[in-house]
Amino acid sequence: MQELLTFTIIGLSTGAIYAVVASGLVVTYTTSGIFNLAHGATGMLAAFTYWQLRFDWDLPAPLALFITLFILCPLFGLLTERIVMRGLQGTTEVVRLSVTVALFAFMIGLANTVWPSDGSRQAFLKFFEGNTIHVGGINVSWHKVITFGCAIIVAIVLRLLLFRTRMGVAMRAVVDDRSLTELNGGRPNRVAMFAWALSAMLAGLAGILLAGEQQLNIEPLVLLVINAYAAAIIGGLKSLPRTFAGAAVLGLLDAYYLQFSDNSWFPQSFMGFGLSGIRASIPTIVLFVALLVRPQSRLRAGTVRFREENKIPSWKTAVLGAVSLIVVVVGISGMLTRSNTLFLLNGFTLAIVALSLVPLTGYAGQMSLAPLTFAGLGAVAMSKLPGDGNLLSLLAAITIVAIVGAAVALPAIRLSGIYLALSTAAFAVLVTKLIFNQRQTFMSGNISVPILDIPFIDINSPRGRLILSATAFSLLGLGVIAIRRSRLGRRLIALKDSPVAAATLGMNLTQTKLAAFAISAGIAACAGALAGDKVSPQQYDFTQSLPIVLLAVVGGVGTVGGALFGGLLLGGNAVLANAVPSLKNITKIMPGLTGITLGRNPSGATSQISEKFRPLLNRWGIISFSALGGVGIWALDASRIISHWAFFIGGVFWFLAVMPNLIAIVDGTSQRRWWASAIALTGLAVSLGVDWDQAVDSTGKRLLSLILLVAIFGVGTQRVAENAPRIHHSSPDLLGLDVALSPDELDNVERELGVTI
Amino acid sequence: MSTPILELRNVRASYGSIEVLHGVNLTVGRGEVVALLGPNGAGKSTLIKVASGILRPSAGQLMIAGRDATGASANALARAGLCTIPEGRGIFPNLTVRENLLMATYSGHKLSDIEHSTYARFPRLAERRSQLAGTMSGGEQQMLSLARALATDPVILLLDELSMGLAPLIVSELYQQVAAIAAEGVSVLVVEQFARTVLGVADKAVVLAHGKVQAFGKASEIGEDVLASAYLGS
Ligand SMILES: Nc1ncnc2c1ncn2[C@@H]1O[C@H](COP(=O)(O)OP(=O)(O)O)[C@@H](O)[C@H]1O
Numbered sequence A: 001m002q003e004l005l006t007f008t009i010i011g012l013s014t015g016a017i018y019a020v021v022a023s024g025l026v027v028t029y030t031t032s033g034i035f036n037l038a039h040g041a042t043g044m045l046a047a048f049t050y051w052q053l054r055f056d057w058d059l060p061a062p063l064a065l066f067i068t069l070f071i072l073c074p075l076f077g078l079l080t081e082r083i084v085m086r087g088l089q090g091t092t093e094v095v096r097l098s099v100t101v102a103l104f105a106f107m108i109g110l111a112n113t114v115w116p117s118d119g120s121r122q123a124f125l126k127f128f129e130g131n132t133i134h135v136g137g138i139n140v141s142w143h144k145v146i147t148f149g150c151a152i153i154v155a156i157v158l159r160l161l162l163f164r165t166r167m168g169v170a171m172r173a174v175v176d177d178r179s180l181t182e183l184n185g186g187r188p189n190r191v192a193m194f195a196w197a198l199s200a201m202l203a204g205l206a207g208i209l210l211a212g213e214q215q216l217n218i219e220p221l222v223l224l225v226i227n228a229y230a231a232a233i234i235g236g237l238k239s240l241p242r243t244f245a246g247a248a249v250l251g252l253l254d255a256y257y258l259q260f261s262d263n264s265w266f267p268q269s270f271m272g273f274g275l276s277g278i279r280a281s282i283p284t285i286v287l288f289v290a291l292l293v294r295p296q297s298r299l300r301a302g303t304v305r306f307r308e309e310n311k312i313p314s315w316k317t318a319v320l321g322a323v324s325l326i327v328v329v330v331g332i333s334g335m336l337t338r339s340n341t342l343f344l345l346n347g348f349t350l351a352i353v354a355l356s357l358v359p360l361t362g363y364a365g366q367m368s369l370a371p372l373t374f375a376g377l378g379a380v381a382m383s384k385l386p387g388d389g390n391l392l393s394l395l396a397a398i399t400i401v402a403i404v405g406a407a408v409a410l411p412a413i414r415l416s417g418i419y420l421a422l423s424t425a426a427f428a429v430l431v432t433k434l435i436f437n438q439r440q441t442f443m444s445g446n447i448s449v450p451i452l453d454i455p456f457i458d459i460n461s462p463r464g465r466l467i468l469s470a471t472a473f474s475l476l477g478l479g480v481i482a483i484r485r486s487r488l489g490r491r492l493i494a495l496k497d498s499p500v501a502a503a504t505l506g507m508n509l510t511q512t513k514l515a516a517f518a519i520s521a522g523i524a525a526c527a528g529a530l531a532g533d534k535v536s537p538q539q540y541d542f543t544q545s546l547p548i549v550l551l552a553v554v555g556g557v558g559t560v561g562g563a564l565f566g567g568l569l570l571g572g573n574a575v576l577a578n579a580v581p582s583l584k585n586i587t588k589i590m591p592g593l594t595g596i597t598l599g600r601n602p603s604g605a606t607s608q609i610s611e612k613f614r615p616l617l618n619r620w621g622i623i624s625f626s627a628l629g630g631v632g633i634w635a636l637d638a639s640r641i642i643s644h645w646a647f648f649i650g651g652v653f654w655f656l657a658v659m660p661n662l663i664a665i666v667d668g669t670s671q672r673r674w675w676a677s678a679i680a681l682t683g684l685a686v687s688l689g690v691d692w693d694q695a696v697d698s699t700g701k702r703l704l705s706l707i708l709l710v711a712i713f714g715v716g717t718q719r720v721a722e723n724a725p726r727i728h729h730s731s732p733d734l735l736g737l738d739v740a741l742s743p744d745e746l747d748n749v750e751r752e753l754g755v756t757i
Numbered sequence B: 001m002s003t004p005i006l007e008l009r010n011v012r013a014s015y016g017s018i019e020v021l022h023g024v025n026l027t028v029g030r031g032e033v034v035a036l037l038g039p040n041g042a043g044k045s046t047l048i049k050v051a052s053g054i055l056r057p058s059a060g061q062l063m064i065a066g067r068d069a070t071g072a073s074a075n076a077l078a079r080a081g082l083c084t085i086p087e088g089r090g091i092f093p094n095l096t097v098r099e100n101l102l103m104a105t106y107s108g109h110k111l112s113d114i115e116h117s118t119y120a121r122f123p124r125l126a127e128r129r130s131q132l133a134g135t136m137s138g139g140e141q142q143m144l145s146l147a148r149a150l151a152t153d154p155v156i157l158l159l160d161e162l163s164m165g166l167a168p169l170i171v172s173e174l175y176q177q178v179a180a181i182a183a184e185g186v187s188v189l190v191v192e193q194f195a196r197t198v199l200g201v202a203d204k205a206v207v208l209a210h211g212k213v214q215a216f217g218k219a220s221e222i223g224e225d226v227l228a229s230a231y232l233g234s
């Protein structure tokens, strides 16, 4: 009996922390519609800050607490809202969620940089460490009592704030009707800033309380706070009382499980599967169940025009892109060092994983946070299947994982938006904790995935695998584009644009969603199945999925090129960290930083870049010239006239600074085009002519020079060439809309259309 | 003539790349009640959005009491005494009646005063003060939104289709309240799709169609023929 009381008290105090965290989530979700995945990370950062003030700089506890909770946390919340979140109005849920993922990545990177983990750090003490009080025959630490008290105070204060003060009422009013709030004279932006500040304070409080119990480590702090999501979902992301109840249930379940699992009668395994991961999964299981029993969310009525836009690539573009990707990779793979080959290989693997998000997230608008989990399942399937890596077992692995993907989606199918995203997150965590740690899957932590066995071709080298993965990406990319151009593709888009309209037109939403999930899982499985190497479960962890999702969205998840860009950027980040140790800290926060800018350009980076290249597509002459230039630079390298570095820098310069400007130069009608050509050629000469290996001593400086070259000469060429009057050769149906036609052009159009006016 | 309290000068407004108002001129003098008439989709609500600061005009000026207010935020205009009851119901459905009135205190009036004046005019709202506003009948909801205009004595009142979806009896009751507000000297710009309900209250009328002013004059002078041609597009 006494034991039960002990565990009840332990459970309630854990629950109290969850309650504080979850209420902060609810506050921001209800006022701004943004589910802040970085909420836990905010708490983690606050705990570290408090530790810094209190234990490293020895400030008295009340002062340290005041500075952390009442100055720094609110300030952080204010800035988050002002700088990051405010730009997100009118974006899809996918973009909004990705931005919080970015924030999450940024904060973890920041904490790793400022407080690198070493054993020498002073301990994080509980409040009134050592003091206990006696309750019902057992000793309870003051810290637990304080934790509990904090939760109650938070509950009361929030209740009063939200229902008794004008700021609180305005917070709820903004949710109801933002513009009406303005018409009343309220300032929604201020209200949002207040909500974010409040939420950051709550996260900070929870982080500090938790660190007292758990010690100061980044991962557990962040992840334990993630558990509070379950409580927030039980509260429907709305009701604070139900959130608190959910938090208490979670805490108690955890404590009771701990108590009972110690007994000898408690099963240690089930049908040969170990159960050691169960305890850590309880909140996730609760989250999953809470999501599944949630009342059906209403379908979003009407079409929403999002700020993101993507064009459908034509077959010509797609095939051209696929072929040139393979050619380029084959070309450069010969000159890479072994480690750079492996990095690029990794980049392509990540790009395939990111590609799996294109049909699901980009087209159908369904957010998944578990792409790597499917890749992991693909790796496991490939290694377990007989056939030692022949094409048939690859197909079998893909099929199996695709079926699993659809099966997982089946219960979650009525969910959408944030709820769907969280259920995929729950799935990912469960697979990591319950399946990837089994003997039957990853043995003792490592399995080797057989190398794909293609008749007559030997790919048993890093270079071979690199070419294989680039080819796989190209083929899968073509497949994805084929889907986009098919009937199914249009249904996927309809699912994103207007579920209601799609349903009323008689479309089967369930089937379409299942198809999207199955396709996505299958593509991701490829990435795992083609690993061709030893893999460990850590590679497929949930937290590793987040940067991929993020960078896919940054690159532009609506396009195949975006997936490639995202994957390579993530891979390139690792190269950079490796090559330039001094940049290591920057590369840690880089994914986060890039993601935070999403609010400004929600379609992703590639759509911007590809706009520059789009006009090229109808100009075979210019395309051939560009390709010729590329081959020429490669030939210079192959014949050892220039070094690999000169090849790399010259190649990138050709691609980024020369090619986009070719049309302007060719079509230019005035003298300026000679100037533009001169500038471009000078830049090219510098890129190719400098002896980079000798003249510049570090990789970092070489990359920096490259950026400068492209910036100065590329932009210079563009400025000079663009302003020149010229004949537009682009397709006749575009002409005259944004640019007035000159007489020359009218002639041209008439010729193209075969009419005379 | 003294400076008009509200004036739109050559205002153009668009949603994305689609222009909806193509250069609209309109003035509301002090103490005047101006009716804004026009068929569905004419741009009346858009004009109200521009006048209230919700939508920034793409060209032209918004003048309030002779001063240029183009680009001022809606909340600043609201606190300066511009009261807008937007299309649909101008209430927060998930707040209680009392909390809705609390939101009206941004105008600078005390909650107790606002409550007092509201409950005196609409005793039905007093009974429902702790009920969620969204659960009341359409007429009661519209009373609540009018209550904000009545209790905060604004300088200008902008009303967008008060009558939408309401029974004729309730509509005439609501327009009596509008007449009462106007009688206190408040300038009113009132949008109606159905001309007859409002022409009795208005001094002047403006007919808008296809984003342009088609006719403008004393309310009594706007004849059936003008309205018919604007509405039927002949
Ligand atoms: N939010 C919006 N986005 C795009 N177009 C809109 C929006 N609101 C109104 N419109 C368009 O602007 C035009 C004028 O609409 P509105 O001002 O509401 O007309 P009215 O109130 O006179 O019926 C209509 O053609 C309508 O379709």
Ligand SMILES: [Mg+2]
Binding pocket: B044, B045, B046, B087, B161
């Ligand atoms: Mg209207």
